[in-house]
Amino acid sequence: MIVVTGATGSIGRALTERLTSSGGHDVLAVVRRPAAHLGCDHALGDFDEPETIGRLLSPGDRLFLNSSLWPGFTRAHRAVIDLAARAGVAQVVTVSVRGATPGAKLGGGMHGEVDAHLRTSGVPWSILQPTGFMQNLPRDVRDGRLYGSYGPGLVNYIDTRDIAEVAATLLTRPVGADGDHVLTGPESLSHDRIAELISAVLGRPVRYVDLPVPEMTAHLERQGVTQPLAGDLAALMAETGDGRWATATTTVEDLAGRPPRALSTFLSEHVHAFDAA
Ligand SMILES: NC(=O)c1ccc[n+]([C@@H]2O[C@H](COP(=O)([O-])OP(=O)(O)OC[C@H]3O[C@@H](n4cnc5c(N)ncnc54)[C@H](OP(=O)(O)O)[C@@H]3O)[C@@H](O)[C@H]2O)c1
Known part of the structure:
Protein backbone atom coordinates (compact mmCIF):
# COMPACT_ATOMS: atom_id res chain seq x y z
CA MET A 1 0.00 0.00 0.00
CA THR A 131 12.70 25.31 -4.38
CA GLY A 132 9.74 27.73 -4.07
CA PHE A 133 6.45 26.67 -5.63
CA MET A 134 5.06 28.28 -8.81
CA GLN A 135 1.65 27.63 -7.24
CA ASN A 136 2.42 30.46 -4.72
CA LEU A 137 2.60 33.13 -7.42
CA PRO A 138 -1.13 33.76 -8.07
CA ARG A 139 -1.75 34.79 -4.46
CA ASP A 140 1.40 36.97 -4.45
CA VAL A 141 0.08 39.24 -7.21
CA ARG A 142 -2.22 42.00 -5.96
CA ASP A 143 -3.56 44.97 -7.93
CA GLY A 144 -1.01 44.55 -10.70
CA ARG A 145 1.94 44.34 -8.32
CA LEU A 146 4.22 41.58 -7.12
CA TYR A 147 6.07 42.65 -3.95
CA GLY A 148 9.30 41.15 -2.65
CA SER A 149 12.81 41.73 -1.31
CA TYR A 150 14.59 39.54 -3.85
CA GLY A 151 16.43 42.40 -5.57
CA PRO A 152 17.61 41.66 -9.11
CA GLY A 153 18.84 38.13 -8.22
CA LEU A 154 17.78 34.95 -9.96
CA VAL A 155 15.25 32.78 -8.15
CA ASN A 156 14.04 29.30 -9.04
CA TYR A 157 10.44 28.11 -8.85
CA ILE A 158 9.11 24.58 -9.40
CA ASP A 159 5.64 23.33 -10.35
CA THR A 160 4.30 21.10 -7.54
CA ARG A 161 3.13 18.60 -10.18
CA ASP A 162 6.79 17.88 -10.90
CA ILE A 163 7.42 17.18 -7.21
CA ALA A 164 4.48 14.75 -7.31
CA GLU A 165 5.92 12.99 -10.36
CA VAL A 166 9.26 12.49 -8.66
CA ALA A 167 7.50 11.20 -5.54
CA ALA A 168 5.45 8.79 -7.67
CA THR A 169 8.61 7.40 -9.25
CA LEU A 170 10.32 6.88 -5.90
CA LEU A 171 7.22 5.32 -4.32
CA THR A 172 6.56 2.83 -7.13
CA ARG A 173 9.99 1.57 -8.11
CA PRO A 174 11.84 -0.91 -5.89
CA VAL A 175 13.11 0.83 -2.76
CA GLY A 176 16.60 2.05 -3.57
CA ALA A 177 19.38 3.80 -1.70
CA ASP A 178 18.49 6.54 0.77
CA GLY A 179 18.96 10.00 -0.69
CA ASP A 180 18.37 13.75 -0.72
CA HIS A 181 16.93 15.07 -3.99
CA VAL A 182 17.15 18.80 -4.76
CA LEU A 183 14.23 19.54 -7.11
CA THR A 184 14.06 22.67 -9.25
CA GLY A 185 12.26 24.13 -12.20
CA PRO A 186 14.20 24.35 -15.48
CA GLU A 187 15.24 28.00 -15.24
CA SER A 188 15.99 30.69 -12.66
CA LEU A 189 14.62 34.16 -13.34
CA SER A 190 14.64 37.63 -11.79
CA HIS A 191 11.34 38.85 -10.36
CA ASP A 192 11.30 41.63 -12.97
CA ARG A 193 11.30 38.90 -15.64
CA ILE A 194 8.69 36.85 -13.76
CA ALA A 195 6.42 39.93 -13.67
CA GLU A 196 6.93 40.36 -17.43
CA LEU A 197 5.90 36.74 -18.05
CA ILE A 198 2.83 37.09 -15.82
CA SER A 199 1.87 40.33 -17.63
CA ALA A 200 2.12 38.63 -21.01
CA VAL A 201 -0.09 35.73 -19.96
CA LEU A 202 -2.70 37.84 -18.16
CA GLY A 203 -2.78 40.49 -20.87
CA ARG A 204 -2.48 43.27 -18.30
CA PRO A 205 0.58 44.87 -16.68
CA VAL A 206 2.04 43.34 -13.51
CA ARG A 207 5.06 45.12 -12.02
CA TYR A 208 7.61 43.73 -9.57
CA VAL A 209 8.08 46.12 -6.64
CA ASP A 210 11.31 45.49 -4.77
CA LEU A 211 11.30 46.62 -1.13
CA PRO A 212 14.11 46.68 1.44
CA VAL A 213 13.58 44.08 4.19
CA PRO A 214 12.13 46.53 6.81
CA GLU A 215 9.63 47.92 4.28
CA MET A 216 8.68 44.43 3.07
CA THR A 217 8.19 43.43 6.71
CA ALA A 218 5.83 46.39 7.23
CA HIS A 219 4.03 45.53 3.97
CA LEU A 220 3.44 41.96 5.19
CA GLU A 221 2.26 43.23 8.59
CA ARG A 222 -0.27 45.48 6.85
CA GLN A 223 -1.57 42.32 5.14
CA GLY A 224 -2.08 40.71 8.56
CA VAL A 225 1.14 38.67 8.86
CA THR A 226 2.31 38.90 12.46
CA GLN A 227 5.85 39.22 13.80
CA PRO A 228 8.30 37.52 13.89
CA LEU A 229 6.93 35.73 10.80
CA ALA A 230 6.71 38.90 8.72
CA GLY A 231 10.35 39.82 9.40
CA ASP A 232 11.57 36.28 8.79
CA LEU A 233 9.66 36.02 5.49
CA ALA A 234 11.11 39.31 4.23
CA ALA A 235 14.62 38.30 5.32
CA LEU A 236 14.21 34.93 3.61
CA MET A 237 13.27 36.70 0.36
CA ALA A 238 16.47 38.76 0.54
CA GLU A 239 18.53 35.62 1.26
CA THR A 240 16.92 33.80 -1.67
CA GLY A 241 17.65 36.80 -3.91
CA ASP A 242 21.39 36.45 -3.36
CA GLY A 243 21.21 33.46 -5.70
CA ARG A 244 22.17 30.78 -3.17
CA TRP A 245 19.35 28.50 -4.37
CA ALA A 246 19.30 29.56 -8.03
CA THR A 247 21.19 26.65 -9.58
CA ALA A 248 18.86 24.39 -11.57
CA THR A 249 19.31 20.64 -11.13
CA THR A 250 18.49 17.79 -13.51
CA THR A 251 16.89 15.72 -10.74
CA VAL A 252 13.27 16.00 -11.94
CA GLU A 253 14.21 14.80 -15.42
CA ASP A 254 16.56 12.12 -14.03
CA LEU A 255 13.84 10.65 -11.80
CA ALA A 256 10.55 11.47 -13.55
CA GLY A 257 11.87 10.92 -17.08
CA ARG A 258 10.70 14.29 -18.40
CA PRO A 259 11.95 17.85 -17.93
CA PRO A 260 10.29 20.00 -15.26
CA ARG A 261 7.58 22.40 -16.40
CA ALA A 262 8.70 25.92 -17.37
CA LEU A 263 7.19 28.92 -15.59
CA SER A 264 5.59 30.08 -18.85
CA THR A 265 3.79 26.72 -19.13
CA PHE A 266 2.56 26.94 -15.55
CA LEU A 267 1.35 30.51 -16.08
CA SER A 268 -0.57 29.77 -19.26
CA GLU A 269 -2.33 26.86 -17.51
CA HIS A 270 -3.19 28.90 -14.38
CA VAL A 271 -4.55 32.22 -15.66
CA HIS A 272 -7.80 31.49 -13.81
CA ALA A 273 -5.90 31.23 -10.50
CA PHE A 274 -4.59 34.81 -10.92
CA ASP A 275 -8.11 36.00 -11.75
CA ALA A 276 -9.53 34.19 -8.71
CA ALA A 277 -6.84 35.64 -6.43
N1 LIG B 1 5.26 26.77 -0.69
C1 LIG B 1 6.52 26.65 -1.08
O1 LIG B 1 7.02 27.45 -1.87
C2 LIG B 1 7.34 25.50 -0.59
C3 LIG B 1 8.66 25.35 -1.04
C4 LIG B 1 9.40 24.23 -0.63
C5 LIG B 1 8.84 23.31 0.24
N2 LIG B 1 7.55 23.51 0.68
C6 LIG B 1 6.97 22.50 1.60
O2 LIG B 1 5.90 21.85 0.94
C7 LIG B 1 5.01 21.32 1.95
C8 LIG B 1 3.58 21.64 1.61
O3 LIG B 1 3.21 20.97 0.42
P1 LIG B 1 1.85 21.27 -0.36
O4 LIG B 1 2.07 22.39 -1.30
O5 LIG B 1 1.30 20.00 -0.90
O6 LIG B 1 0.93 21.83 0.79
P2 LIG B 1 -0.58 22.34 0.71
O7 LIG B 1 -1.09 22.39 -0.68
O8 LIG B 1 -0.64 23.56 1.57
O9 LIG B 1 -1.33 21.12 1.45
C9 LIG B 1 -1.04 20.82 2.77
C10 LIG B 1 -1.67 19.49 3.12
O10 LIG B 1 -1.33 19.19 4.48
C11 LIG B 1 -2.54 18.79 5.13
N3 LIG B 1 -2.44 19.05 6.55
C12 LIG B 1 -2.11 20.21 7.16
N4 LIG B 1 -2.12 20.05 8.49
C13 LIG B 1 -2.49 18.74 8.74
C14 LIG B 1 -2.70 17.97 9.89
N5 LIG B 1 -2.55 18.49 11.13
N6 LIG B 1 -3.07 16.68 9.75
C15 LIG B 1 -3.25 16.13 8.51
N7 LIG B 1 -3.06 16.82 7.37
C16 LIG B 1 -2.68 18.11 7.48
C17 LIG B 1 -3.61 19.63 4.47
O11 LIG B 1 -4.87 19.10 4.75
P3 LIG B 1 -6.22 20.03 4.78
O12 LIG B 1 -6.75 20.02 3.38
O13 LIG B 1 -7.07 19.34 5.75
O14 LIG B 1 -5.80 21.40 5.22
C18 LIG B 1 -3.20 19.48 3.01
O15 LIG B 1 -3.60 18.23 2.50
C19 LIG B 1 5.46 21.95 3.29
O16 LIG B 1 6.20 21.01 4.01
C20 LIG B 1 6.35 23.10 2.84
O17 LIG B 1 7.33 23.45 3.81
C21 LIG B 1 6.80 24.56 0.29
Whole structure:
Protein backbone atom coordinates (compact mmCIF):
# COMPACT_ATOMS: atom_id res chain seq x y z
CA MET A 1 0.00 0.00 0.00
CA ILE A 2 1.15 3.53 -0.78
CA VAL A 3 -0.07 5.79 2.03
CA VAL A 4 -0.29 9.46 1.04
CA THR A 5 -0.52 12.12 3.75
CA GLY A 6 -1.34 15.73 2.82
CA ALA A 7 -3.54 14.14 0.17
CA THR A 8 -5.75 17.23 -0.27
CA GLY A 9 -2.73 19.50 -0.84
CA SER A 10 -1.24 20.64 -4.12
CA ILE A 11 1.42 17.91 -4.17
CA GLY A 12 -0.81 15.25 -2.60
CA ARG A 13 -3.65 15.65 -5.10
CA ALA A 14 -1.25 15.49 -8.06
CA LEU A 15 0.42 12.43 -6.52
CA THR A 16 -2.76 10.43 -5.90
CA GLU A 17 -3.98 11.31 -9.40
CA ARG A 18 -0.68 10.14 -10.90
CA LEU A 19 -0.65 6.90 -8.85
CA THR A 20 -4.26 5.99 -9.59
CA SER A 21 -4.09 6.88 -13.31
CA SER A 22 -1.02 4.70 -13.84
CA GLY A 23 -2.93 1.81 -12.21
CA GLY A 24 -1.74 -1.25 -10.37
CA HIS A 25 -1.10 0.48 -7.04
CA ASP A 26 -3.09 0.31 -3.82
CA VAL A 27 -3.28 3.91 -2.66
CA LEU A 28 -4.65 5.22 0.63
CA ALA A 29 -5.15 8.98 0.96
CA VAL A 30 -4.92 10.27 4.53
CA VAL A 31 -7.18 13.28 5.17
CA ARG A 32 -8.13 15.07 8.36
CA ARG A 33 -11.73 15.52 7.26
CA PRO A 34 -13.79 13.70 4.62
CA ALA A 35 -12.76 14.97 1.17
CA ALA A 36 -14.23 14.61 -2.30
CA HIS A 37 -12.63 13.82 -5.67
CA LEU A 38 -9.59 11.98 -4.34
CA GLY A 39 -9.97 9.11 -6.79
CA CYS A 40 -8.80 6.51 -4.28
CA ASP A 41 -9.64 5.07 -0.86
CA HIS A 42 -9.21 7.46 2.01
CA ALA A 43 -8.98 7.32 5.78
CA LEU A 44 -9.05 9.94 8.50
CA GLY A 45 -5.74 10.87 10.11
CA ASP A 46 -4.45 14.06 11.73
CA PHE A 47 -0.80 14.92 12.37
CA ASP A 48 -1.91 16.61 15.59
CA GLU A 49 -2.73 13.09 16.79
CA PRO A 50 0.12 11.08 15.21
CA GLU A 51 -1.33 7.72 16.31
CA THR A 52 -4.31 8.32 13.96
CA ILE A 53 -1.80 8.11 11.09
CA GLY A 54 0.37 5.44 12.71
CA ARG A 55 -2.53 3.01 12.97
CA LEU A 56 -3.04 3.18 9.18
CA LEU A 57 0.49 1.84 8.53
CA SER A 58 1.37 -1.83 7.92
CA PRO A 59 4.64 -3.68 7.30
CA GLY A 60 5.94 -3.07 3.77
CA ASP A 61 3.87 0.09 3.14
CA ARG A 62 5.42 3.04 1.36
CA LEU A 63 4.64 6.36 3.10
CA PHE A 64 4.47 9.79 1.49
CA LEU A 65 4.99 12.15 4.43
CA ASN A 66 3.86 15.71 3.77
CA SER A 67 1.77 18.49 5.25
CA SER A 68 1.75 22.25 5.46
CA LEU A 69 3.72 23.84 8.31
CA TRP A 70 2.32 24.82 11.71
CA PRO A 71 4.02 25.26 15.09
CA GLY A 72 3.52 21.57 15.96
CA PHE A 73 4.96 20.35 12.62
CA THR A 74 8.36 19.12 13.86
CA ARG A 75 7.01 17.19 16.83
CA ALA A 76 4.19 15.64 14.80
CA HIS A 77 6.27 14.59 11.81
CA ARG A 78 8.98 13.11 14.03
CA ALA A 79 6.29 11.13 15.87
CA VAL A 80 4.84 9.77 12.61
CA ILE A 81 8.34 8.74 11.49
CA ASP A 82 8.78 6.81 14.75
CA LEU A 83 5.40 5.12 14.24
CA ALA A 84 6.36 4.25 10.64
CA ALA A 85 9.57 2.63 11.87
CA ARG A 86 7.63 0.68 14.49
CA ALA A 87 5.08 -0.47 11.88
CA GLY A 88 7.79 -1.80 9.54
CA VAL A 89 7.15 0.69 6.74
CA ALA A 90 9.41 -0.07 3.74
CA GLN A 91 10.16 3.53 2.78
CA VAL A 92 9.33 7.14 3.67
CA VAL A 93 9.37 9.77 0.92
CA THR A 94 9.02 13.24 2.39
CA VAL A 95 8.82 16.83 1.15
CA SER A 96 11.36 19.15 2.74
CA VAL A 97 12.75 22.38 1.25
CA ARG A 98 15.97 23.32 -0.48
CA GLY A 99 18.52 24.51 2.09
CA ALA A 100 16.78 22.85 5.05
CA THR A 101 18.99 22.61 8.10
CA PRO A 102 18.30 22.75 11.85
CA GLY A 103 18.31 26.39 13.00
CA ALA A 104 17.46 27.84 9.56
CA LYS A 105 14.65 30.39 9.23
CA LEU A 106 11.01 29.28 9.07
CA GLY A 107 10.28 26.01 7.27
CA GLY A 108 13.97 25.43 6.57
CA GLY A 109 14.63 24.95 10.29
CA MET A 110 11.57 22.78 10.96
CA HIS A 111 12.29 20.58 7.94
CA GLY A 112 15.96 20.40 8.90
CA GLU A 113 15.02 18.84 12.24
CA VAL A 114 12.52 16.40 10.71
CA ASP A 115 14.97 15.41 7.97
CA ALA A 116 17.71 14.72 10.53
CA HIS A 117 15.29 12.54 12.49
CA LEU A 118 14.25 10.60 9.37
CA ARG A 119 17.87 9.95 8.34
CA THR A 120 18.53 8.16 11.64
CA SER A 121 15.12 6.46 11.95
CA GLY A 122 16.16 3.15 10.45
CA VAL A 123 13.42 3.42 7.78
CA PRO A 124 14.66 3.68 4.16
CA TRP A 125 14.16 7.31 3.15
CA SER A 126 14.06 9.80 0.30
CA ILE A 127 13.98 13.52 1.10
CA LEU A 128 12.69 15.85 -1.61
CA GLN A 129 14.16 19.35 -1.34
CA PRO A 130 12.24 21.61 -3.74
CA THR A 131 12.70 25.31 -4.38
CA GLY A 132 9.74 27.73 -4.07
CA PHE A 133 6.45 26.67 -5.63
CA MET A 134 5.06 28.28 -8.81
CA GLN A 135 1.65 27.63 -7.24
CA ASN A 136 2.42 30.46 -4.72
CA LEU A 137 2.60 33.13 -7.42
CA PRO A 138 -1.13 33.76 -8.07
CA ARG A 139 -1.75 34.79 -4.46
CA ASP A 140 1.40 36.97 -4.45
CA VAL A 141 0.08 39.24 -7.21
CA ARG A 142 -2.22 42.00 -5.96
CA ASP A 143 -3.56 44.97 -7.93
CA GLY A 144 -1.01 44.55 -10.70
CA ARG A 145 1.94 44.34 -8.32
CA LEU A 146 4.22 41.58 -7.12
CA TYR A 147 6.07 42.65 -3.95
CA GLY A 148 9.30 41.15 -2.65
CA SER A 149 12.81 41.73 -1.31
CA TYR A 150 14.59 39.54 -3.85
CA GLY A 151 16.43 42.40 -5.57
CA PRO A 152 17.61 41.66 -9.11
CA GLY A 153 18.84 38.13 -8.22
CA LEU A 154 17.78 34.95 -9.96
CA VAL A 155 15.25 32.78 -8.15
CA ASN A 156 14.04 29.30 -9.04
CA TYR A 157 10.44 28.11 -8.85
CA ILE A 158 9.11 24.58 -9.40
CA ASP A 159 5.64 23.33 -10.35
CA THR A 160 4.30 21.10 -7.54
CA ARG A 161 3.13 18.60 -10.18
CA ASP A 162 6.79 17.88 -10.90
CA ILE A 163 7.42 17.18 -7.21
CA ALA A 164 4.48 14.75 -7.31
CA GLU A 165 5.92 12.99 -10.36
CA VAL A 166 9.26 12.49 -8.66
CA ALA A 167 7.50 11.20 -5.54
CA ALA A 168 5.45 8.79 -7.67
CA THR A 169 8.61 7.40 -9.25
CA LEU A 170 10.32 6.88 -5.90
CA LEU A 171 7.22 5.32 -4.32
CA THR A 172 6.56 2.83 -7.13
CA ARG A 173 9.99 1.57 -8.11
CA PRO A 174 11.84 -0.91 -5.89
CA VAL A 175 13.11 0.83 -2.76
CA GLY A 176 16.60 2.05 -3.57
CA ALA A 177 19.38 3.80 -1.70
CA ASP A 178 18.49 6.54 0.77
CA GLY A 179 18.96 10.00 -0.69
CA ASP A 180 18.37 13.75 -0.72
CA HIS A 181 16.93 15.07 -3.99
CA VAL A 182 17.15 18.80 -4.76
CA LEU A 183 14.23 19.54 -7.11
CA THR A 184 14.06 22.67 -9.25
CA GLY A 185 12.26 24.13 -12.20
CA PRO A 186 14.20 24.35 -15.48
CA GLU A 187 15.24 28.00 -15.24
CA SER A 188 15.99 30.69 -12.66
CA LEU A 189 14.62 34.16 -13.34
CA SER A 190 14.64 37.63 -11.79
CA HIS A 191 11.34 38.85 -10.36
CA ASP A 192 11.30 41.63 -12.97
CA ARG A 193 11.30 38.90 -15.64
CA ILE A 194 8.69 36.85 -13.76
CA ALA A 195 6.42 39.93 -13.67
CA GLU A 196 6.93 40.36 -17.43
CA LEU A 197 5.90 36.74 -18.05
CA ILE A 198 2.83 37.09 -15.82
CA SER A 199 1.87 40.33 -17.63
CA ALA A 200 2.12 38.63 -21.01
CA VAL A 201 -0.09 35.73 -19.96
CA LEU A 202 -2.70 37.84 -18.16
CA GLY A 203 -2.78 40.49 -20.87
CA ARG A 204 -2.48 43.27 -18.30
CA PRO A 205 0.58 44.87 -16.68
CA VAL A 206 2.04 43.34 -13.51
CA ARG A 207 5.06 45.12 -12.02
CA TYR A 208 7.61 43.73 -9.57
CA VAL A 209 8.08 46.12 -6.64
CA ASP A 210 11.31 45.49 -4.77
CA LEU A 211 11.30 46.62 -1.13
CA PRO A 212 14.11 46.68 1.44
CA VAL A 213 13.58 44.08 4.19
CA PRO A 214 12.13 46.53 6.81
CA GLU A 215 9.63 47.92 4.28
CA MET A 216 8.68 44.43 3.07
CA THR A 217 8.19 43.43 6.71
CA ALA A 218 5.83 46.39 7.23
CA HIS A 219 4.03 45.53 3.97
CA LEU A 220 3.44 41.96 5.19
CA GLU A 221 2.26 43.23 8.59
CA ARG A 222 -0.27 45.48 6.85
CA GLN A 223 -1.57 42.32 5.14
CA GLY A 224 -2.08 40.71 8.56
CA VAL A 225 1.14 38.67 8.86
CA THR A 226 2.31 38.90 12.46
CA GLN A 227 5.85 39.22 13.80
CA PRO A 228 8.30 37.52 13.89
CA LEU A 229 6.93 35.73 10.80
CA ALA A 230 6.71 38.90 8.72
CA GLY A 231 10.35 39.82 9.40
CA ASP A 232 11.57 36.28 8.79
CA LEU A 233 9.66 36.02 5.49
CA ALA A 234 11.11 39.31 4.23
CA ALA A 235 14.62 38.30 5.32
CA LEU A 236 14.21 34.93 3.61
CA MET A 237 13.27 36.70 0.36
CA ALA A 238 16.47 38.76 0.54
CA GLU A 239 18.53 35.62 1.26
CA THR A 240 16.92 33.80 -1.67
CA GLY A 241 17.65 36.80 -3.91
CA ASP A 242 21.39 36.45 -3.36
CA GLY A 243 21.21 33.46 -5.70
CA ARG A 244 22.17 30.78 -3.17
CA TRP A 245 19.35 28.50 -4.37
CA ALA A 246 19.30 29.56 -8.03
CA THR A 247 21.19 26.65 -9.58
CA ALA A 248 18.86 24.39 -11.57
CA THR A 249 19.31 20.64 -11.13
CA THR A 250 18.49 17.79 -13.51
CA THR A 251 16.89 15.72 -10.74
CA VAL A 252 13.27 16.00 -11.94
CA GLU A 253 14.21 14.80 -15.42
CA ASP A 254 16.56 12.12 -14.03
CA LEU A 255 13.84 10.65 -11.80
CA ALA A 256 10.55 11.47 -13.55
CA GLY A 257 11.87 10.92 -17.08
CA ARG A 258 10.70 14.29 -18.40
CA PRO A 259 11.95 17.85 -17.93
CA PRO A 260 10.29 20.00 -15.26
CA ARG A 261 7.58 22.40 -16.40
CA ALA A 262 8.70 25.92 -17.37
CA LEU A 263 7.19 28.92 -15.59
CA SER A 264 5.59 30.08 -18.85
CA THR A 265 3.79 26.72 -19.13
CA PHE A 266 2.56 26.94 -15.55
CA LEU A 267 1.35 30.51 -16.08
CA SER A 268 -0.57 29.77 -19.26
CA GLU A 269 -2.33 26.86 -17.51
CA HIS A 270 -3.19 28.90 -14.38
CA VAL A 271 -4.55 32.22 -15.66
CA HIS A 272 -7.80 31.49 -13.81
CA ALA A 273 -5.90 31.23 -10.50
CA PHE A 274 -4.59 34.81 -10.92
CA ASP A 275 -8.11 36.00 -11.75
CA ALA A 276 -9.53 34.19 -8.71
CA ALA A 277 -6.84 35.64 -6.43
N1 LIG B 1 5.26 26.77 -0.69
C1 LIG B 1 6.52 26.65 -1.08
O1 LIG B 1 7.02 27.45 -1.87
C2 LIG B 1 7.34 25.50 -0.59
C3 LIG B 1 8.66 25.35 -1.04
C4 LIG B 1 9.40 24.23 -0.63
C5 LIG B 1 8.84 23.31 0.24
N2 LIG B 1 7.55 23.51 0.68
C6 LIG B 1 6.97 22.50 1.60
O2 LIG B 1 5.90 21.85 0.94
C7 LIG B 1 5.01 21.32 1.95
C8 LIG B 1 3.58 21.64 1.61
O3 LIG B 1 3.21 20.97 0.42
P1 LIG B 1 1.85 21.27 -0.36
O4 LIG B 1 2.07 22.39 -1.30
O5 LIG B 1 1.30 20.00 -0.90
O6 LIG B 1 0.93 21.83 0.79
P2 LIG B 1 -0.58 22.34 0.71
O7 LIG B 1 -1.09 22.39 -0.68
O8 LIG B 1 -0.64 23.56 1.57
O9 LIG B 1 -1.33 21.12 1.45
C9 LIG B 1 -1.04 20.82 2.77
C10 LIG B 1 -1.67 19.49 3.12
O10 LIG B 1 -1.33 19.19 4.48
C11 LIG B 1 -2.54 18.79 5.13
N3 LIG B 1 -2.44 19.05 6.55
C12 LIG B 1 -2.11 20.21 7.16
N4 LIG B 1 -2.12 20.05 8.49
C13 LIG B 1 -2.49 18.74 8.74
C14 LIG B 1 -2.70 17.97 9.89
N5 LIG B 1 -2.55 18.49 11.13
N6 LIG B 1 -3.07 16.68 9.75
C15 LIG B 1 -3.25 16.13 8.51
N7 LIG B 1 -3.06 16.82 7.37
C16 LIG B 1 -2.68 18.11 7.48
C17 LIG B 1 -3.61 19.63 4.47
O11 LIG B 1 -4.87 19.10 4.75
P3 LIG B 1 -6.22 20.03 4.78
O12 LIG B 1 -6.75 20.02 3.38
O13 LIG B 1 -7.07 19.34 5.75
O14 LIG B 1 -5.80 21.40 5.22
C18 LIG B 1 -3.20 19.48 3.01
O15 LIG B 1 -3.60 18.23 2.50
C19 LIG B 1 5.46 21.95 3.29
O16 LIG B 1 6.20 21.01 4.01
C20 LIG B 1 6.35 23.10 2.84
O17 LIG B 1 7.33 23.45 3.81
C21 LIG B 1 6.80 24.56 0.29
